Amino acid sequence: MGVKLGILGLGTVGTGTVQLLQDGAGRHPLLQEIEIYRVGVRSLHKHRAVELSTEVLTTDLEAIVNDPAVDIVVEVMGGLEPARSLILKALNNGKHVVTANKAAIARFGAEIFTAANQAGVYVMLEAAVGGGIPVIQPLKQSLSVNRINAITGIVNGTTNYILTRMQTEGSNFSDVLADAQQLGYAEADPTADVEGLDAADKIAILASLGFDGRINLQDVYCEGIRQVSKTDIAYAEKLGFVIKLLAIAKRNISSFSSSLSVRVHPTLVPKAHPLASINGVYNAILVEGEPIGQVMFFGPGAGAGATASAVSSDILNLVAVLKTKTVDPNLLLACGHQEYCQIAPMAELVTRFYARFLTKDQPGVIGKLGTCFGNYNVSLESIVQTGFQGELAEIVVVTHDVREGNFRQALAEIQSLEAIDSIPSLLRVL
Incomplete structure (x- = not known):
């Protein structure tokens, strides 16, 4: 007897998943056990x-999640509603769920996993982070015995593509964004990508798995790439860095509390770092743990084939569970943690900074900057006058590790100096 799938959505990912499931030659034999039983679509008449068959397609998505014959519900429609409601109904009806919906999981994960645990079923979400890169399952299973110290990733292909082209071509953000939209690498409304919101959803999910606790998405600091200029990319290059949008979840070892730092922001990455060479639409996630050390997962972060691979592998895992009848909500496949992780405010973050100042061309400006930073225990690695923009001198500063709160206080004082025209750039350094 086959395992019956109810698929919600037949867009790019849904179509890719159906194609993969229908093409079983040379793939895992368990694919033969799967029946695509119902597929929910917006329109029955669209060319696909x-x-x-016409019996499989339906516009009644509620009927799919309520159908007693459906064993696994595959949610690949995206968006928050009705996806959330349909996932919850499926779980309450005792169905396993496979989803690629990082936004719904990041916002409603607590509700969804509680419902799954109560019903004794699984929510599988490999496709929610990193496209086809297997990272969710390794965190839940292969690396589960490790004490995870940090998860650092390039998890948004659109922004990585834009920053890579800005770096290689010396282009402006707005020009590359327009080109990326034309090529289909960026959405017509690119807000979720370029403002870092998509990456924040993903790092919230990874942090939850890596640090065994729920993450409140509102606590994740989020800063996008709009303010990154070609000038900063050029200076970063001279200093031995590349600029990447990083999603970071890290255990705060420096403080006495067991809090986490969970954040998304453009970052100067040293050229020797493993993430520095990840270019174009590719994603990579670096996991640091004890005793494993560093492990990096790399691959295509989006696209029909990559995401369908992750969705289908989750389906196969569930088919294996259903065939062996070993459903146990406490197994490593499940997400059972109940407590929320404590996330430290950004003011407590200890990191390095890069800052670019435009100042009046007066003697002693660099000395004044150094004094202000010194007043707040901000130690400088380098301070260089790089040239002029019109009448204004341009000064670039890179700090040693400093407390962000101290750095911000120093900047507030510096901004009040008569010689300072503006601070066009402020970026963290890995």
Whole structure:
């Protein structure tokens, strides 16, 4: 008897998943056990790249999650509603769920996992982070015995593509964004990508798994790449860095508390760092733990084939569970943690900074900057006058590790100096 799938959505990912499931030759034998039983779509009359009988297609998504014959519900429609409601109904009806929906999991994960645990079923979400890169399952299973200290990733292909092109071509952000939209690498409304919101959803999910606790998405600091200029990319290059949008979840070892730092922001990455060479639409996630050390997961972070690979592997895992009848909500496949992780405010973060100042061309400006930083225990690695923009001198500063709160206080004082025109750039350094 086959395992019956109810698929919600037949867009790019849904179509890719159906194509993969229909093409079983040379793949895992368990694919033969799967029946694509119902597929929920918006329109029955749209031309599609896959062949499905008219009995399989339906516009009634509620009927799929309520159908007693459906064993696994695959949610690949995206968005927050009705996806959230349909996932919850499926779980309450005792169905396993596979989802690629990072936004719904990041916002409603607590509610969704509680419902799954109560019903004794699984929510599988490999496709929610990193496209086809297997990272969710390794965190839950292969690396589960490790004490995870940090998860650092390039988890948004659109922003990585934009920053890579700005770096290689010396182009402006707005020009590359327009080109990326034309090529289909960026959405018509690119807000979720370029403001870092998509990456914040993903690092919230990874942090939850890596640090065994729920993450309140509102506590994740989020800063996008709009303010990154070609000038900063050029200076970073001279200083031995590349600029990447990083999603970081890190255990705060410096303080006495067991809090985490969970954040998304553009970052100067040393050229020798493993993430510095990840370019274009590719994603990579670096996990640091004890005793494993460093492990990096790399691959295509989006696209029909990559995401369908992750969705289908989750489906196969569940088919294996259903075939062996070993459903146990406490197994490593489940997400059972109940407590929320304590996330430290950004003022407590200890990191290095890069800052660019435009100042009046007066003697002693560099000395005044140094004094202000010194007043707040901000130690400088380098301070260089790089040239002029019109009448204004341009000064670039890189700090040693400092407390962000101290650095911000120093900047507030510096901004009040008569010689300072503006601070066009402020970026963290890995």
